[in-house]
Amino acid sequence: MTGLALGLMALGYLPVLPPAGWLGVLCGLAVGLMFFRTYPVGLWLLGLVWACLQGQSALDDRLSDALDGRTLWIEGRVTGLPQRTASYVGFDIDTPVSRRAELPRTLRLSWQGGPPVNSGERWRLAVKLKKPRGLLNPQGFDYEAWLLSKRIGATGTVKDGQRLATASAAWRDGLRQRLLSVEAHGRAPWLAALVMGDGSGLDREDWKLLQTTGTVHLLVISGQHIGLFAGLLYGLIALLARYGIWPRGWPWLPWACGMAFVGAVSYGLLAGFGVPVQRACVMLGLVLLWRLRFRHLGVWLPFLLALNAVLLVEPLASLMPGFWLSFAAVAVLIFTFSGRLGAWSQWSAWTRPHGLIALGLFPVMWALALPVSATGPLANLVAVPWISLLVLPSALLGTFLLPVPWLGEGLLWVSGGLLDVLIRGLTWLAGTFPAWLPPAVPIGIWVLTAAGVVMLLLPAGVALRPLGWPLLALALLAPREQVPHGQVEVWQLDVGQGLAMLLRTRHHTLLYDAGPTLRDLDQGERVVVPFLRSQGIHELDLMLISHADSDHAGGALAVQRALNVKQVISGDVPGLPAQLQAQPCAAQDGWEWDGVRFSLWQWPDASNGNQKSCVLLVQAGDERLLLTGDIDAQAERAFLRSPLAVPVQWLQAPHHGSRTSSSRVFLNALSAQHVLISRGAGNSFGHPHPQVLARYRALGMTVLDSAEQGAVRLSLGAKGVALGERQQRRFWRLDG
Template sequence: MRTGMLGLAAGLLALGFLPALPPAWWLWPMGILALMMLPFRTHPVAFFLFGLAWACTCAQWALDDRLASRLDGQTRWLEGRVVGLPESGTGVVRFEVQDAQARRDRLPRRMRLSWRDGPQVRSGERWRLAVTLRRPAGLLNLQGFDYEAWLLARRIGATGTIKDGQLLAAARGAWRDGLRQRLLAVEAHGRAGGLAALVMGDGSGLAREDWQLLQDTGTVHLMVISGQHISLLAGVVYLAVAGLARHGAWPERWPWLPWACALAFLAALGYGLLAGFDVPVQRSCVMVALVLLWRLRFRHLGTWWPLLLALDAVLLFEPLASLQPGFWLSFAAVAILVFTFAGRLGTWRWWQSWSRAQWLVAIGLLPSLLALGLPISLSGPVANLLAVPWISFLVLPPALLGCLLLPVPYLGEGMLWLAGGLLDGLFRWLEVVARWSPAWMAPLLPWWLWVLSCLGAGLLLLPAGTPLRIFGWPLLLLVAWPPPQRVPYGQAEVWQLDVGQGLSFILRTRERAMLYDAGARSGDFDLGERVVVPTLHRLAIRQLDLMLLSHADNDHAGGALAVQRALPVHLVRSGEPRELPAALQATPCESGVSWQWDGVRFSQWQWAQARDGNQASCVLLVEANGERLLLTGDIDVQAERAFLDSPLGVPVHWLQAPHHGSRTSSSRALLQRLAPGAVLISRGRGNAYGHPHPQVVARYRRQGVIIYDSAEQGALKLQLGAFSKPYSVREQRRFWRAPPAMP
């Protein structure tokens, strides 16, 4: 049976690695074949086929529930009910609507909407809304956060921006939202948002700086409803009943073990309902239920059997859960603890067990964090030594009791005030730890080096005294000093990042690196911090010799400060240095300035008669081994005419579309003189400006120019000087992504 359960888990987990789903007419025969094979000895294969068929069927249902292509970008009036907990911040209200109806169109069952400067929205309300609808899509960069996969895992079939709306019906039965509002109104030393995250799984009340602090110290798992919190509550209830029974205070006519297991599960389930019962909470409740069942009836089955059953149960209930990084990290952490403590000879003292658990989990999760492209907290084991018991035993109990006792005057608020003070003290200590050692982003690793890191972590998890265990350290530490992947002399590696309606290029030669523009910043959403900096780290770029900001518009320079805070920048240069923040200390761009790095030549130009920021864009010509790339910023037709009169107005192979392909740029004269073989367009999907303009696209096509569009291909890598075809991140096929458009 265990081999069958392993086969089932393998089939369910295979979904996340499929480049495309099998045709629908394959799935039913696959399931029927699995059922026919069950009576024979090939049952592991049968379970695998059944798991794969079920996972693919569920994924296809979710894909079929996406917004129809003909409605993408259309504005429709719809009516729907608000579900979940709405998020408010930086002037934007975000919430999810379920079972929305439009007059003539079929809409997805669940949609995620945003409303700039919108009114307060409460869970359970029914609204009539004018929404500009979008198919699920997101920025696609080098091993970055996959927003499209996140939406699919939550079965969100469309996103949208609200233009207008009116409330049709007040909230009914929205007790969670009401409790959150009361909780956030409590004076808790400024940590009411953190208490809401602990009690209700609502992290919208935490500031961006708080999340960064938690990430740097490896304590993010403490501020979300995780298996640890739910298991802790269930364990407290179980131990309370067991303690009463041991001291004779439990009624003898009630067998204590069944009651302890039942009450513990009810406590876990109640906490899960309070937290919204999302997929992570469902997973935790299933695992608690199986552990309690194992304790009650199947104590002889060992420790791995409940974990395997929990894995299969969660994936059978929601196969798309495997698309979320938290799924892998939570099950991996539990598996590491089971492997570390189960079946060991001898005993450890409590403080030895506690400290070793933190270090071994950190070591065991390292390969998973590398594969998922997530930051690695070097201070995490130290921070968690104090943070885990502090949250579990000091903060969480009064926070839960405070919520339960809120109807009692002063008592509930007092408990929450105490929990908030304790949480504030923890955050102050975490700030000290984060300054000592912030999170580290590992560079991209070749597959063989990742395999060696898995081997090293596996060796270190073995018991002390195991032969060859000492070799785990050098194998694991290879990830910190991987063999350098150097750019050939005379060539330049160029990355056009997918930053939506903005611009950002990374250029590096054999020994040097520079950034041309840094994307936009809107409120707390900083593309310099979210996209540019992580990509620089993954490319093993630890410092920038030059950050060249074409001009001061937000979509080009908004992320510059985040870049400067994250890594050393030797020189900042811009076409509009006075319009930039003083902290950047930018120097002006000057025409005629050129330099050479590792056999690659860079030349810059700026129109002296520029009348606005776009015309003042600093233009950069890069030449490597005879292959040329021209980065133009946002220059318009008049600036293009002046540029053609300069010494840099020579034929190029690659052209960054001026002003994102706007109608006021990319003149016929520019294209005829430069004769580019390909154009690189950086823009946001469905942007409000209509970029690129259809007339400009037609002009490119008439000239025979190949078009590479960031909204269609994601981030793009170009090996300048090799005269080779560029690489698109979207070429890494996943079944939830549309294939890259053929240029």
Template sequence: QRACVMVGLVLLWRLRFRHLGAWWPLLLAFNGVLLLEPLASLQPGFWLSFAAVAVLILTFGGRLGPWGLWQAWTRPQWLIAIGLFPILLVLGLPISLTAPVANVFAVPWISLVVLPLALLGTVLLWVPVIGDGLLWLAGGALEGWFSVLTLLAGQLPAWTPAQVPLVYWLVSLVGALMLLLPKGVPFRLLGWPMLLLAVFPPRESVPHGEVRVVQLDVGQGQALILRTRNHALLYDAGPRSGAVDLGARVVLPSLKKLGVQRLDMLLLSHADADHAGGAAAIARGLPIARVVGGETEGLPAFLGTGPCISGERWEWDGVSFALWQWSGAISGNPKSCVLQVQAKGERLLLTGDIDSAAERALLDTPLAVPTDWLQAPHHGSRSSSSRSFVQRLAPTSVLISRGRGNAFGHPHAQVVARYQAQGSRLYDSAEHGAVRFQLGAFQPAIVARSQPRFWREPLP
């Protein structure tokens, strides 16, 4: 229906208003859509559709002579790919490297095979056997093409680029526009290095001795990314429930957006699905040097998970890490692997889902010291964050990862009151979204929902 309306408008414009040029109808359509549905501007498809049409108008219009059949068939796909690259980049969407190749064959297949069969079958639907047969052929042709697309996507999956600073994105946008200009334009080929600046932007390194920490907003679950100057660690992998895998939908894209090419460690506090459910998706999407878990028996065998060894310590780029697990725990939440991180005297303690009994055991260890950043045990459950635990650690800031309106009542009102009485500042993912802070810099966190246009930003 949309295609028919658009073709009709184009024919009407060429018949009655051709002297006004091609940009006026695009502008009128742009404003018409916004008048009828202003919220369409929040959808990526709105900008991609109009940008693609604008690229075609720019590249096809105003030329001295028409392109040959082969050029008219193949060139638009590559030009659209170049023109939409900066748009996909700024919208934070994956970039398909096979899309131009797929579209080269999709356009004639759909236009010359699927669509004629479907229209003819619809017209002849009243004729026994013939109408149904034609629609069956159209469906088979479409299904066959979907199989080809699946094969292509499997051979070369979509690329998720790292976040690019605004300046580099603007340079890449100018480069894309230069490449869309006719061949005779001077310095046109300089558009390639300008465009590739967004593909290989200079990376902002983490200062030595500090850690960049991001608590992702994964609903009723948990996932935290820790990056030192040359290393990356993921503490818990987000939840998975049936077909909904937040590891694949949120955690893995966020890692790639941050420029993480490999994980030095995937630390799964325990085997519950809200903490370890996304681990398989992470393992498929990134190389992982080492996997550590509080419950090795409840995790997929292909991960090769090693046990959490209490007392293990190591150092990355001037930052110290230490593990602890309650030896008296049998299974479940109390077996959570606890991680302490120290950077320039500032401390972070990640506790998984330990309960009050495990907290009492932890108070007898070297980890029971005043802590600047504390991940609230068990999402702020009433069975955790005991009074003695909170008073001994005296956290300056508390991270709570949970889903809004969750069925468990996390965080419990008594726990929240306990932290507030201690003077702790609460960072709740359900209220603030993703939370980012620099351990070792002694600065407050940046929360996603304090940022402008947070609804379309992958990370603060």
């Protein structure tokens, strides 16, 4: 079983999927190995073959290249629970049909300013379709892997539409709407998340609060909720039988086990039956079965059966972070609670699991680039019993009794009040002790730290256990990669339609632009800040905002809130928020950091925001990089009359490669060998313009496009090559 699980989980590490012929060979080899009783290796190969077949099936169901960016009329049924915000509605369409093309089985759509969309409705929609592509940055969330794990073959934006049929049998969506309409001290979205596993009503600040305090598992339906509900049903029947209230003709134990399992599965269906719920139901079913038969077959067998059951049903589940966290948490509890001599006090039995889970999950969260909560054990010490014993029972009972006037809503009002008290306490805790995002380290350091965690989870008295502390300390004391003197490490981040570039010398750090904001999407908060923290950066010597357009300056406030920014310079100070306290670009002189020269320029006769862009020239040795913001052809001609108009090796494409920039005279004068383009895939501005791209290539310039290569890294002064994140192959990543 371990071999089979390892084969199924190996899917996420494959750069490419083997062709069908090789899968046939591997399958034959697996059968042969099992014939000779080499079961672990044979089952490992069978698991790998099955996972590859399912992965290829999901890839084959993606949108074709010919339909990428096209607008089609489609018909389909809304599935799942639509997500609604003040500005848009997001929903999935199941088995869409178009007269002009064959479409993937599932589409994920967003409709800006659209009408209410409910689960189960059938719609006719005009949709601009896109291949399932996402931003790609080091230590960032892999949206493409997540879409594949959900078997979503395309995304799209709705331009127009009409409802063809109302919802049929959409009971989950109806119940959610009922819960959201309840007066519960403003915590109705939290109740919907707790009862139904639907977190679409929570905003980014809510999720940030849960993440900072390590309590996300309490609001997302998990094994704890399933086990608690099943235990309540089992205990109720056992209690009735003990006091002679249960009918004598009905054996109480089979009924208790059966009702507990039926209740767990029913609750799971209410919550959408995600991976944590699947795992909990399988393990609970096995435990109840053995309880019924008075047998005990060990603690690891239910775990392995649940692990393999989930992966056999959906091998792509291993691409989701929640899969690893769910099974890792259970594995930590099994490892630390089973086979130990001696008894713990009641206080230790209650407090230790929270600390052990926090310790055991640390390497997993580090590998998944997730924030680590410093206050997680303390927050869960209070939150777990508060939710389990007070909030959840009243919320479930209130939901069940909603058809009874006043009673159901009254219980939900009480449940919302209890939640409000807890949330206020968590808010204070999060404000006092923020979460920590461990910096990226070499794989060897991570392995040693993980080994140290395993040692610390061993029973007291084991000889190697004290060695875990110095190994764990490597997470804090691991040496960071140092930039050589006279060189600059340059990162062009993948922030979509905008710009954010990090420049780091040996002892100084500069951020050129901070990414875009669009409605409630702040790439400064989502991309720039997590990336900086993953690089071990908690302070910026300078944040240089080229100009005030939202695609360049939108994320600046998020960066300033999260890090210590010593100085802010911009080419358009009046257009920026006053909180940034920016200084004008024109008043600045050049400077030198660690043997690297930095020079600024701004056109004094600029008449609009783009022309006001603050231009930065960086020289490391005999290599130069020119960052131009959004200057147009007029500003380019003015720049060529300045002392900074010298040949460069690297050029950041002016205005994302628009037709009004990158004039031929400008490019000829600079003689750049490489051009960096930061833009969103399929953006509505048409960046970069085909004529500009042709101009770059005609001059022999290497084009490095964030929409095609993800984040791009180069070492200025080392005369090396630039590397894009998509060069680190994974089978689900789209080619540039």
